[in-house]
Amino acid sequence: ILNVEQSPQSLHVQEGDSTNFTCSFPSSNFYALHWYRWETAKSPEALFVMTLNGDEKKKGRISATLNTKEGYSYLYIKGSQPEDSATYLCAFDGGGSNYKLTFGKGTLLTVNP
Amino acid sequence: DTAVSQTPKYLVTQMGNDKSIKCEQNLGHDTMYWYKQDSKKFLKIMFSYNNKELIINETVPNRFSPKSPDKAHLNLHINSLELGDSAVYFCASSQDEVGLTNEKLFFGSGTQLSVL
Numbered sequence: 578i579l580n581v582e583q584s585p586q587s588l589h590v591q592e593g594d595s596t597n598f599t600c601s602f603p604s605s606n607f608y609a610l611h612w613y614r615w616e617t618a619k620s621p622e623a624l625f626v627m628t629l630n631g632d633e634k635k636k637g638r639i640s641a642t643l644n645t646k647e648g649y650s651y652l653y654i655k656g657s658q659p660e661d662s663a664t665y666l667c668a669f670d671g672g673g674s675n676y677k678l679t680f681g682k683g684t685l686l687t688v689n690p
Numbered sequence: 691d692t693a694v695s696q697t698p699k700y701l702v703t704q705m706g707n708d709k710s711i712k713c714e715q716n717l718g719h720d721t722m723y724w725y726k727q728d729s730k731k732f733l734k735i736m737f738s739y740n741n742k743e744l745i746i747n748e749t750v751p752n753r754f755s756p757k758s759p760d761k762a763h764l765n766l767h768i769n770s771l772e773l774g775d776s777a778v779y780f781c782a783s784s785q786d787e788v789g790l791t792n793e794k795l796f797f798g799s800g801t802q803l804s805v806l
Contacts, residue, residue, distance in 0.1 A: 609792055620694070620780070621733075623794035666733070677723075677746055678795070680733040 579603055581669045583681035590657050591689050597653040598684040600667030604648035608672030612641055612652055615664040615683065624652075624665075657688040693717050696781045696798035703771055704806055711766045711801045713781030720786055721745075722764035723795070724756060727778040736779075739764050771805045778802050 582601045590596045602610060609628045613621040625634040630645040638655045654661055664685045668678035696713040703709050715722060723746075724736040738746040742758045753769045768775060778800045784793040 611794060613795075618799075620797035620799045621795075623796070626792045626794050628792055668733075677735040677738060677748070682731050 579669060579671065579679040581667065581679050581681040583665075583667055583684050585684060586682065587685040587687070589687045589689060592657060592659060594657050594688075595653065595655045596657055596686070597651050598665065598686075600650045600652070600681055602648050602650070602667070602669040602679075603671070604646060606671045607645045607648075607669075609670040610643055610645075610650050611668040611670065611678060612650070613666040613668065614639075615666055617663070621666060652684075654686070657686075659688045659690050662686055662688045692799075694781055694783055694796050694798040696779075696801055698801060699799065700802050700804075702804045702806065705771055705773060707771050708767070708769045709771060709803070710768070711779055711781075711803075713764050713766070713798055715762055715781075715783040715796070717783060717785075717796060718762075719783040719796070720761055721784045721793075722758065722761070723782040723784075724764065724766050725780040725782060725797075727780065727800075729777070733780065737764075737766075768803075771803075773805050776803055776805045 584599050612624040615621040625641050627643040632643040634641050640653045643650045664683040666683045668680045694715045721740045723738045725733045735748050736750045737756045739758045755767045758764045780800050781798040782795040786793050
């Protein structure tokens with residue numbers, strides 16, 4: 578059973594604050610690490626797919642880093658806005674023709690105006 | 691246009707009934723999936739299909755039977771519903787197989803199933 582852990586489970590920040598959270602995953606048989614943003618009453622939407630150790634991806638105020646050797650990824654949000662409030666999911670892809678991702682439970686971010 | 695659409699959004703039914711959830715994607719993707727959000731809020735894979743062929747069946751009870759009439763559709767039929775089947779079910783698709791490429795998933799909006 579693959580273990581994908583996210584911390585913290587939930588987070589409250591003030592508008593304008595920068596924040597980050599963590600995804601831990603197995604460091605062996607790594608193929609890719611996905612980040613998804615899931616707003617309440619909507620579908621999860623892909624933010625990043627990261628494959629290389631040391632990879633950094635950026636989309637607007639959101640960025641992510643990847644360390645495959647130690648098995649973690651950080652998601653950063655700079656200058657949080659209320660519309661950033663969502664659950665942020667990471668998902669581990671161990672590769673191979675198995676067509677599946679193993680998801681973490683997510684970090685619920687609430688940005689207070 | 692919704693890329694991945696699933697119906698119904700809510701489904702309330704009695705134990706023992708048979709029900710179906712439909713999923714359609716208009717993205718031209720080859721691979722479709724069913725995920726279940728369990729009681730601990732994890733999204734867990736149930737099935738995946740690639741070009742209408744079953745690829746993954748994650749030890750789901752055989753009361754659950756996916757059907758893919760064409761690569762744009764993957765429907766989930768559930769027989770003899772049990773209380774423990776209550777959950778949110780998500781359909782998803784990707785251009786190619788997650789696990790061999792860097793494909794990301796496109797999700798439907800979920801179907802909340804309540805078995806009474």
